[in-house]
Amino acid sequence: MPADVPTRRGRPFLLRSDGWPYLLTGFIPLAIVLELVHAGPVILFATSALGVIPTAALMGRATEELAARSGPGIGGLLNVTFGNAPELIIALFALNAGLQEVVKASIVGSIIGNVLLVMGASMYFGGLGRDRQRFNATAASAQSSMLLLAVAAVVMPAVFELVEGQGLPSPNDELVNYGSTVEQLSLITAVVLIGAYVAGLIFSLRTHRDLFNPQAEHEHEEEPWTVRKAVGMLALAGVAVAVMSEILVGSISETAEKAGISEFFIGAIVVAIVGNAAEHWVAVLVARKDKMDLAVNISIGSSAQVALFVAPVLVLASYVLGPGPMPLVFNGFEVSALILAALIANQVTQDGESTWFEGLQLLAVYLIIAVAFFLA
Numbered sequence: 001m002p003a004d005v006p007t008r009r010g011r012p013f014l015l016r017s018d019g020w021p022y023l024l025t026g027f028i029p030l031a032i033v034l035e036l037v038h039a040g041p042v043i044l045f046a047t048s049a050l051g052v053i054p055t056a057a058l059m060g061r062a063t064e065e066l067a068a069r070s071g072p073g074i075g076g077l078l079n080v081t082f083g084n085a086p087e088l089i090i091a092l093f094a095l096n097a098g099l100q101e102v103v104k105a106s107i108v109g110s111i112i113g114n115v116l117l118v119m120g121a122s123m124y125f126g127g128l129g130r131d132r133q134r135f136n137a138t139a140a141s142a143q144s145s146m147l148l149l150a151v152a153a154v155v156m157p158a159v160f161e162l163v164e165g166q167g168l169p170s171p172n173d174e175l176v177n178y179g180s181t182v183e184q185l186s187l188i189t190a191v192v193l194i195g196a197y198v199a200g201l202i203f204s205l206r207t208h209r210d211l212f213n214p215q216a217e218h219e220h221e222e223e224p225w226t227v228r229k230a231v232g233m234l235a236l237a238g239v240a241v242a243v244m245s246e247i248l249v250g251s252i253s254e255t256a257e258k259a260g261i262s263e264f265f266i267g268a269i270v271v272a273i274v275g276n277a278a279e280h281w282v283a284v285l286v287a288r289k290d291k292m293d294l295a296v297n298i299s300i301g302s303s304a305q306v307a308l309f310v311a312p313v314l315v316l317a318s319y320v321l322g323p324g325p326m327p328l329v330f331n332g333f334e335v336s337a338l339i340l341a342a343l344i345a346n347q348v349t350q351d352g353e354s355t356w357f358e359g360l361q362l363l364a365v366y367l368i369i370a371v372a373f374f375l376a
Contacts, residue, residue: 022054027051031050048248048251051247052245056241056275058237059082062231065224084302089238090106090245091106093245095321095322096322098322099263101264102252102271105265107307111341112338115299117363117366118280119299120363122287122292124363125288125356125359126284133287134353135292137349143296143300147300148342149196155328157189161327169331183327186327187315189312194313264333269373300349303345348362
């Protein structure tokens with residue numbers, strides 16, 4: 001992590017509300033040392049999970065600095081490309097380890113976490129002390145509609161397997177072998193989704209970019225980074241995320257056994273939150289500053305990106321990494337959560353307004369889903 005921690009007008013950045021992820025930097029070398037001395041899986045998992053948070057924060061900051069110097073088109077492309085990089089890296093390591101059901105759980109966890117947890121927290125804390133908050137309903141509805149359509153495509157292989165195959169997997173499964181038909185359907189779905197993702201980039205970055213420009217609301221007060229520094233920090237963060245991800249994934253199975261919790265819960269709740277913690281915190285901070293356009297963009301935009309880009313990339317990567325192709329066949333809990341999240345996202349963004357009570361309801365739904373996942 002960077003030695004020259006930025007300051008804002010004489011006040012140490014670490015003491016500010018958005019500097020807290022860097023306080024966890026010490027967990028990075030600690031996790032590496034514990035890995036070298038073959039420490040227990042639970043402590044390895046905990047330290048590496050905490051170590052992911054500052055690396056993800058640094059990656060996000062470096063991407064933001066590069067985007068600010070690249071113009072709206074390239075800058076937007078950089079933001080959407082690296083926005084979910086930490087969780088994608090974690091998923092790739094899990095895929096290579098053969099933990100396909102954990103990978104699918106992390107996909108679902110990221111989508112519902114962004115829609116319910118992040119947007120819920122943003123609306124709740126942003127709405128405290130305010131009658132209501134407003135955001136661009138047209139842009140939010142476009143993204144939530146994109147998410148709904150992507151989820152409809154993502155769950156079709158599961159519907160096919162439920163009707164024509166051997167049924168949906170159990171939450172306790174680690175690796176399930178499906179027939180070639182559903183594997184081919186998943187591959188076609190992945191290719192179509194990536195095509196839709198590219199079309200979405202053209203829509204949001206070129207033809208309708210005026211609707212998708214909330215990034216301008218989020219301004220840094222400290223001295224901007226040079227391009228060389230931003231590239232260097234992005235590379236450093238990428239290496240650190242990869243190291244932490246390898247340790248994290250390597251300890252998942254034993255941690256689940258030792259702690260008495262399922263790999264499904266770890267993938268859907270723990271890994272999903274850890275991989276996005278820094279970005280989640282930014283959404284809540286800007287919502288508190290009454291910048292709901294950016295908060296909604298972070299939450300729903302990230303969910304849509306996971307469904308349209310991260311999930312299909314992982315399907316394609318499974319043909320190279322791990323034991324074999326990973327069909328997009330989710331278990332019953334995951335299918336239900338995906339559909340509910342997409343429908344809720346469409347519902348809460350229709351009027352372009354939010355209140356603290358609406359945020360509280362979203363958080364309540366996320367809590368209930370998390371408890372159900374824990375008991376599964």
